[in-house]
Amino acid sequence: GNLAFIEEVAPRVFVFSSRPDAADTPYENSNRTWFYFRFWRRPKDDPTPRSPCMSSPAPSPSVRGNRNEDSSSDESSESTDSDCEVSASDVPPAPPNHVTFLMANYPSPNKAVKNGVAPIMRVPPMHPRHTRTSGVFVCKGHLGFHVPMPPKDRVAEVATCYPFPYANMTAELDAAVQSREQLRERGIFVAKETLCYSLQNRPLEMLTLTASEGNVGQPPAIPHTSLGVAQDGSVGDRPTGHWPSRPVIVVSARVHSAETPGSFMCSGLLQFLLSSDPRAALALKAYVFYIIPCLNPDGVVLGHYRTDTLGQNLNRFYADPSPSKQPTVYGFRSLLAGLVPLVSRADLALPPSSSASDPCQAGPDPDMRPRLAAVVDLHAHASKKGAFIFGNCVPHYPPPHLAHNLDGQLEAQIRNVLFAKLCCLNNCWFDFQASSFSAAGMSKTDKSGQSASSSARVAGYKLTGLPNVYTVEAHYHRARTVGSTAPPAPPRLPDAVDSSPHQGCLRRADFLSLGRGIVLALLDMACPSAHPYSRLRESRYRTLQGICRTTETYVRGKLPSMEWQQSCVDGAVAQLADTLGVSAPYTGTVGKGRKTGGKGKKRGVKRETSTSGKREVKREVKREGSTGGKVVRPGRGLKPIGRQRSVDNR
Numbered sequence: 001g002n003l004a005f006i007e008e009v010a011p012r013v014f015v016f017s018s019r020p021d022a023a024d025t026p027y028e029n030s031n032r033t034w035f036y037f038r039f040w041r042r043p044k045d046d047p048t049p050r051s052p053c054m055s056s057p058a059p060s061p062s063v064r065g066n067r068n069e070d071s072s073s074d075e076s077s078e079s080t081d082s083d084c085e086v087s088a089s090d091v092p093p094a095p096p097n098h099v100t101f102l103m104a105n106y107p108s109p110n111k112a113v114k115n116g117v118a119p120i121m122r123v124p125p126m127h128p129r130h131t132r133t134s135g136v137f138v139c140k141g142h143l144g145f146h147v148p149m150p151p152k153d154r155v156a157e158v159a160t161c162y163p164f165p166y167a168n169m170t171a172e173l174d175a176a177v178q179s180r181e182q183l184r185e186r187g188i189f190v191a192k193e194t195l196c197y198s199l200q201n202r203p204l205e206m207l208t209l210t211a212s213e214g215n216v217g218q219p220p221a222i223p224h225t226s227l228g229v230a231q232d233g234s235v236g237d238r239p240t241g242h243w244p245s246r247p248v249i250v251v252s253a254r255v256h257s258a259e260t261p262g263s264f265m266c267s268g269l270l271q272f273l274l275s276s277d278p279r280a281a282l283a284l285k286a287y288v289f290y291i292i293p294c295l296n297p298d299g300v301v302l303g304h305y306r307t308d309t310l311g312q313n314l315n316r317f318y319a320d321p322s323p324s325k326q327p328t329v330y331g332f333r334s335l336l337a338g339l340v341p342l343v344s345r346a347d348l349a350l351p352p353s354s355s356a357s358d359p360c361q362a363g364p365d366p367d368m369r370p371r372l373a374a375v376v377d378l379h380a381h382a383s384k385k386g387a388f389i390f391g392n393c394v395p396h397y398p399p400p401h402l403a404h405n406l407d408g409q410l411e412a413q414i415r416n417v418l419f420a421k422l423c424c425l426n427n428c429w430f431d432f433q434a435s436s437f438s439a440a441g442m443s444k445t446d447k448s449g450q451s452a453s454s455s456a457r458v459a460g461y462k463l464t465g466l467p468n469v470y471t472v473e474a475h476y477h478r479a480r481t482v483g484s485t486a487p488p489a490p491p492r493l494p495d496a497v498d499s500s501p502h503q504g505c506l507r508r509a510d511f512l513s514l515g516r517g518i519v520l521a522l523l524d525m526a527c528p529s530a531h532p533y534s535r536l537r538e539s540r541y542r543t544l545q546g547i548c549r550t551t552e553t554y555v556r557g558k559l560p561s562m563e564w565q566q567s568c569v570d571g572a573v574a575q576l577a578d579t580l581g582v583s584a585p586y587t588g589t590v591g592k593g594r595k596t597g598g599k600g601k602k603r604g605v606k607r608e609t610s611t612s613g614k615r616e617v618k619r620e621v622k623r624e625g626s627t628g629g630k631v632v633r634p635g636r637g638l639k640p641i642g643r644q645r646s647v648d649n650r
Contacts, residue, residue, distance in 0.1 A: 001037030002303045010088035012149075013100045015142065021304040027311030032105055033382060034258035034305040035119075036159035039099070041152055090139055094146040101158070106143035113138055115383050116478035118505050121158050123150045130162055132477070132505045161380070161476045162508050164263035166202075166300045169254075169293045172267060173207050176274060183274070187212045188284060190274075191239030195222070195292075196323075196331035199309050202297040204328045206335075209273055210288040211281070214243050220369055222331075222338050243288050247373030248339055249522060252292040252332065255315045255456065256306045257299030259380035261474040261511045266293050266378055268515025277493065279533050283519050286526035287373065290335070295328050316450040318459035332456070333463065339372035341466035373526075374419070374468040376518060377456045381473040385480035387427075387514050388434035389420040390471040392461045395559055396439030399465035410555065413437070416467040418551045422524045425535050425547070427517025428485040429474075429510055437558070474514055477505055487538050 004023070006016035018035040022028045086102060094100045106112060113136055120130040136145045150156040176183075177192045189212045194203040219242040251269060253262040270291060273280050294300055299308045307313055314329050321330040381388075394402065394413040402408040417437055424430040442458045445451050452458055460469040524534055524544065541547035 015102045017104045021307045022311045029311045031306040040155045098146045102142035102144040109138045109143035118477045164260040198298045200298045207291040211284040248288045248370045250290045250375045253378040255295040257296045258305040261380040262378035264511030265515040268512030272516040283523045316454045319454035340369045341464040385475045386431040387429045387474040391437040393439040422521035426520035
């Protein structure tokens with residue numbers, strides 16, 4: 001596995017430490033949460049020496065102390081006695097015939113136990129399926145857990161979460177291509193192509209999947225001729241398949257190499273599209289799916305947690321990737337650059353104020369380039385439980401065609417948030433309350449100082465002008481809540497996983513079902529009138545317009561009122577926008593606040609308060625027709641100012 005050392009401190013009690021990403025290279029970094037290893041029962045009379053990892057000398061107490069260099073300040077209050085030696089009396093007693101493992105350098109073990117961390121284990125071939133461990137605890141700053149002792153002559157495998165090796169990803173794509181003839185008989189087009197190659201010359205493969213009807217031939221070339229060229233000089237050709245009138249969905253996963261739940265979601269999405277389910281056939285007629293299962297193949301093969309061979313977090317290079325240092329991200333961005341976003345009202349798959357039309361019936365683009373409908377980047381989360389979605393905030397950074405159209409910004413944000421609503425409707429594990437479409441999430445920085453503005457979600461939105469670029473996250477171990485999934489409309493279809501939710505740890509089948517829920521949500525957005533199996537019919541929303549109205553209420557509560565936005569453009573508050581920057585009027589929420597009152601204050605005066613860095617700028621702005629002074633402060637309340645007008649009457 002990826003162990004740096006392991007030491008037996010008591011009978012059947014082992015302390016181990018995992019290697020960091022890019023270990024023993026100039027690019028070594030502090031990412032080391034992911035661990036995986038094997039162990040077996042060693043007979044007492046076995047003359048063979050212990051493995052080198054077992055016989056290595058124990059590190060100094062400072063090395064075994066598990067405080068990572070990138071620990072955040074809010075975790076500094078955790079116990080720091082991990083520098084002390086661990087003895088048998090310190091470890092909680094294990095069940096009979098169990099082994100205890102203590103990880104010395106797991107980051108923030110107290111927080112991990114609170115978030116429900118549960119490593120997995122299996123003993124093939126007797127028990128080929130992984131099971132979650134129980135009894136996770138913290139002992140002197142070490143993350144500990146008990147696992148059963150394997151039988152004789154059997155090897156047990158332990159890991160942080162369900163593994164999904166690189167070989168499994170390529171095998172799934174190869175199996176889909178090998179069944180091309182059978183799929184062609186069912187009217188399904190499938191093709192595999194290589195977009196580019198990684199730093200270690202591994203291919204970045206993409207699977208194209210859609211219905212065969214409507215194929216007009218060779219697709220347009222992807223920009224930048226350096227793509228598709230291996231180190232040996234071979235060039236890959238694009239498959240013969242192009243549907244200019246059918247929107248494109250781009251699905252990607254494993255830009256962070258250890259986030260295996262993202263691979264399971266991608267696998268569930270692919271398995272569902274290749275199944276005989278009638279909803280899958282409708283989805284293939286509505287969209288062209290570009291599926292990229294692994295954006296960081298080098299990191300996956302090397303067993304890294306978050307980075308590639310150069311120690312880079314590739315999800316922070318989408319804004320300006322280098323073809324020599326981040327070739328896979330460069331290839332992904334070039335793919336998006338060759339697509340035309342759905343920006344015109346006629347092309348929008350989901351107008352909230354009118355019935356949605358079937359995107360398959362829309363006319364082709366003049367330049368015959370494919371039209372991009374959505375980008376879904378699949379990830380895993382270590383601290384936030386459940387499955388949820390991160391999206392963009394359109395009013396914070398409006399695309400050029402909506403720069404001066406406030407009604408269009410609101411409508412685009414409603415369509416943007418609607419995807420998360422539909423995901424929750426089609427899968428019980430999605431948690432809408434945990435999803436976020438805030439402006440702060442588009443520019444926040446991580447512990448290393450890198451900004452989310454260079455992530456796939458934000459950079460893809462700024463590149464294409466399409467708000468529907470999402471990051472779908474699933475917790476490694478547990479779900480926070482179980483949603484209320486409505487039953488499918490007649491005729492009934494088998495949804496064993498969705499219809500029997502359970503509390504506790506997320507299983508492999510639950511991750512697979514999340515991928516299926518994504519497809520069903522996209523299908524509801526595409527052509528609900530032609531979808532007889534939609535859960536909308538049996539839900540409390542009844543129709544797409546019903547769930548749009550609910551989504552509009554949510555968006556209006558999270559965003560400042562339209563009157564507030566209009567005053568930022570037409571009134572005196574525009575001066576405040578110039579002082580704080582274009583995005584400042586949209587970063588806060590309009591609250592009820594307290595009356596300004598006091599000596600020298602006049603009725604009809606409101607105080608606008610916004611924050612830029614550590615400096616607060618206050619301006620008093622007189623509003624006509626106001627009945628009293630109120631304080632407007634970001635993050636306090638959700639009620640808009642004045643009379644709220646509907647979208648149709650604005």
